[in-house]
Amino acid sequence: MNSSNFVKKVIHRTSSYWKYSIFTLIFSIFCNISWGQGYWQQRVEYEMDIDFDVKTHQFSGNQTLKYYNNSPDTLYDVFYHLYFNAFQPNSMMDVRNRSLPDPSPKISDKILNLDSSEIGYHKISSLSQDGKPLDYLVEGTVLEVKLAYPIPPKTSAVFKMEFQSQVPLQIRRSGRNSAEGIDYSMSQWYPKMAEYDTRGWHTTPYVNREFYAPWGDFNVSITIDKNYILGGTGIIKNPEAVGYGYAPENPSYESVEKLTWKFEANNVHDFVWAADRDYVHEIRKAENGFDVHFLYQKQEDAEMWSKAIDYTMKAFPYIQENFGEYPYPQFSVIQGGDGGMEYPMATLITSGRSLSSLVSVIIHELMHQWYYGILANNESYSAWMDEGFTEYAEMYTKAFIYDSKGRDHEFFNPVASAYVSYIMWAKTGMEEPMSTHADHFVTNNAYVVAAYTKGKVTLQQLKYIIGKENVDEGLLKYYDEWKFKHPWPEDFFSVIEKQSGITLDWYHDYWINSTHAIDYEIHEVTPSSKVSSKVVLKRLQRMPMPIDLWVTTKNGDRQLYYIPLGIMRGEKPNDFAVERTILPDWAWTHPEYTLEIDIPFNKIKKIEIDASGWMADIDRKNNVFPRED
Ligand SMILES: [Zn+2]
Structure with missing residues (x-):
C-alpha cells in the first residue's frame, strides 16, 4: 500500500551501506511473506468503440483491454464472459430454466422460442495479445483463450478484440424492446474479462444470475441513431455533442444520422447503458455534490415518479451516514430491464408499479451501490452479502424516509417479516445453505430465501449476538476496509469480530454454511x-x-x-x-x-x-x- 514511501524514508535514515544491505534483506523477506499471504486484485482498463445499428439491433465493437496481473501467479490463459450467448435455444440458461422445479416465469421457455433475428450473440472476429493473434474457443457464454505470451506476476498485457453482437429480445435483464417499451437495456452486453483471484478463475457460465468481475476503468464510445437518449455507468464526457442533461440543443444534429456518446467510468467492475427515444430526463443534485439522474418514459405516472424522486433524494444523506460515502460522480435511475437490477453508478428498473413499490425498488438498487458496487463480493458464492445486506439497508432506509412508527422502540426490527418467511421455509425441509453457489440451488425459491430473506436476517440477528452499535459501526468499518475490493464472508466476519471483540466463527459455520436451525x-x-x-x-x-x-x-x-x-x-x-x-x-x-x-x-x-x-x-x-x- 504505502511500501514505496516506506522504503524511501528508511533509506534516508540509514545511509551506511551495511545498514542498507541488512535492511533490504529484511525488507525483501517481509515483502515475500506479505505478498504471499496478502490481498491482491487484478485490474482492467477497457476502451470500447461501439457502432450500433438500430434497424438490425446489431453492433460492431472494437475493444482494447489492458489487463494487469497483480497476482503472484503467471497466467497462461484468460477467460471472457460472452453473456449474450445465453439467449439462444438450448443454451445453459434455456435448458436450466426449463428443468428447474420452479422456473422463473420471466424465462420459462421464452429462450427456446427465439428465432435467429431475436437471439443474442457475440461473434469474435479477431483477438490478439500485444499484437499477436490468439487461439480461442467459444464455449457457450465463456470464451477460453490460450495466451501467446504468459503473463508473469506484476506485469500487464494488451488484448485487442473485434466483435459483432446482436441484442436479444429482452427476456432476462438485458435486451431490446422490453415489456414497457424501452428500446435497449444494455447490461452484460460486451465481452467481459472474467475474474482471477486468490481462489483462481471465476468462469461461471451465464445460467441464471449473479456477476463477479475485475475492478477497472471504462472508456466507452457508443455511436447510435441521433434520436436516442442514453444513460448508464460513468459520466458522459461530451454532453454538448449529444444534448445530454443540461446541455443545450445542438444545431448540428440536423445534418447527421448518428451521434457518438462518450462514457467514462473509473474504479468499477461493470458497465451498463440503456437507450430509448422517449426518455424524460430529470437531474437532481445530492448533498455532497454528485448528480442523480432519472431517465423514464413520458407517461401518465409522471407525478408518481416525482414523488419517488423526492424520497430517493431524502434517502441519500441517511444512507451515506449509516453505510458509507457515495464515491462516484453520479447515480442514474433508468427505466429498463425486467424488474430491478444493479450496475455500477446505475440501475435499470421497471416502472409499472405503485409508488411504494417504485420507491422500494429504487432504494433497493441504490443500496446495491454499496453491497455489490463498492463492496464487490463474489455474488455467485455469497449472494447474501449483496442481496441480504442490500435488503437490510433498504428496510432501515425506508423506515427513515417514511419516518416509520416504532423506529425508536428498543426492539425495532424492520426486517421482521423476513424472519417469518425464513422460518416457514426452514420448516419445509427444502432450505439449502447460504453458501451454495447461486446457480446451483435445487429450487429458485431456496436461492431467494438464502440470498434475500435469510440474508437480511443475518445482520438483524447479529444485533442480537453482538449488540446494535457493533453492527452499525462494523458495517462502516467493513465499508472502509473493503471498498473497491472483493470481500469474502470471512473478511466481513473478521471486521465484525475485531469491532465486537466476540468470536463469530460458529455463527458463520452454522448460519451461513449449514441449515441447522435455532430452537x-x-x-x-x-x-x-x-x-x-x-x-x-x-x-x-x-x-x-x-x-x-x-x-x-x-x-x-x-x-x-x-x-x-x-x-x-x-x-x-x-x-x-x-x-x-x-x-x-x-x-x-x-x-x-x-x-x-x-x-x-x-x-x-x-x-x-x-x-x-x-x-x-x-x-x-x-x-x-x-x-x-
Ligand atoms: Zn438486489
Whole structure:
C-alpha cells in the first residue's frame, strides 16, 4: 500500500551501506511473506468503440483491454464472459430454466422460442495479445483463450478484440424492446474479462444470475441513431455533442444520422447503458455534490415518479451516514430491464408499479451501490452479502424516509417479516445453505430465501449476538476496509469480530454454511426457595446461540438475564434500558442449562427467551413461560 514511501524514508535514515544491505534483506523477506499471504486484485482498463445499428439491433465493437496481473501467479490463459450467448435455444440458461422445479416465469421457455433475428450473440472476429493473434474457443457464454505470451506476476498485457453482437429480445435483464417499451437495456452486453483471484478463475457460465468481475476503468464510445437518449455507468464526457442533461440543443444534429456518446467510468467492475427515444430526463443534485439522474418514459405516472424522486433524494444523506460515502460522480435511475437490477453508478428498473413499490425498488438498487458496487463480493458464492445486506439497508432506509412508527422502540426490527418467511421455509425441509453457489440451488425459491430473506436476517440477528452499535459501526468499518475490493464472508466476519471483540466463527459455520436451525425452550420453572426460582432451559435444535432471558414480575418490573455462549469468548453490550445480570457461559455441547433467579415463583408473571424477536428461533411458542396457547 504505502511500501514505496516506506522504503524511501528508511533509506534516508540509514545511509551506511551495511545498514542498507541488512535492511533490504529484511525488507525483501517481509515483502515475500506479505505478498504471499496478502490481498491482491487484478485490474482492467477497457476502451470500447461501439457502432450500433438500430434497424438490425446489431453492433460492431472494437475493444482494447489492458489487463494487469497483480497476482503472484503467471497466467497462461484468460477467460471472457460472452453473456449474450445465453439467449439462444438450448443454451445453459434455456435448458436450466426449463428443468428447474420452479422456473422463473420471466424465462420459462421464452429462450427456446427465439428465432435467429431475436437471439443474442457475440461473434469474435479477431483477438490478439500485444499484437499477436490468439487461439480461442467459444464455449457457450465463456470464451477460453490460450495466451501467446504468459503473463508473469506484476506485469500487464494488451488484448485487442473485434466483435459483432446482436441484442436479444429482452427476456432476462438485458435486451431490446422490453415489456414497457424501452428500446435497449444494455447490461452484460460486451465481452467481459472474467475474474482471477486468490481462489483462481471465476468462469461461471451465464445460467441464471449473479456477476463477479475485475475492478477497472471504462472508456466507452457508443455511436447510435441521433434520436436516442442514453444513460448508464460513468459520466458522459461530451454532453454538448449529444444534448445530454443540461446541455443545450445542438444545431448540428440536423445534418447527421448518428451521434457518438462518450462514457467514462473509473474504479468499477461493470458497465451498463440503456437507450430509448422517449426518455424524460430529470437531474437532481445530492448533498455532497454528485448528480442523480432519472431517465423514464413520458407517461401518465409522471407525478408518481416525482414523488419517488423526492424520497430517493431524502434517502441519500441517511444512507451515506449509516453505510458509507457515495464515491462516484453520479447515480442514474433508468427505466429498463425486467424488474430491478444493479450496475455500477446505475440501475435499470421497471416502472409499472405503485409508488411504494417504485420507491422500494429504487432504494433497493441504490443500496446495491454499496453491497455489490463498492463492496464487490463474489455474488455467485455469497449472494447474501449483496442481496441480504442490500435488503437490510433498504428496510432501515425506508423506515427513515417514511419516518416509520416504532423506529425508536428498543426492539425495532424492520426486517421482521423476513424472519417469518425464513422460518416457514426452514420448516419445509427444502432450505439449502447460504453458501451454495447461486446457480446451483435445487429450487429458485431456496436461492431467494438464502440470498434475500435469510440474508437480511443475518445482520438483524447479529444485533442480537453482538449488540446494535457493533453492527452499525462494523458495517462502516467493513465499508472502509473493503471498498473497491472483493470481500469474502470471512473478511466481513473478521471486521465484525475485531469491532465486537466476540468470536463469530460458529455463527458463520452454522448460519451461513449449514441449515441447522435455532430452537430454545423454557423447559421448566419451579420454586427453589421462598425468595428464588429455578429455570431450566433447553436447546432443541443444533444451532447454539447466546440467550437473553427476560423476566417480568407481577408488579410490572422487568429483569434481563444474559447467558453468553461459551465459544463467543465475550459478551455483547447491554442495548436495553433494563438492568442486566450476566450469568456463566453456556457451552454449546450442553443441551440444557439451569439458572436460579432471585424472584419468588409466585411473583413471576412471564419469562421469555429473546423478547426482541431478533433471534430466528423456529418455534417461539416454547420461548415463553407460562405457555400461551
Ligand atoms: Zn438486489
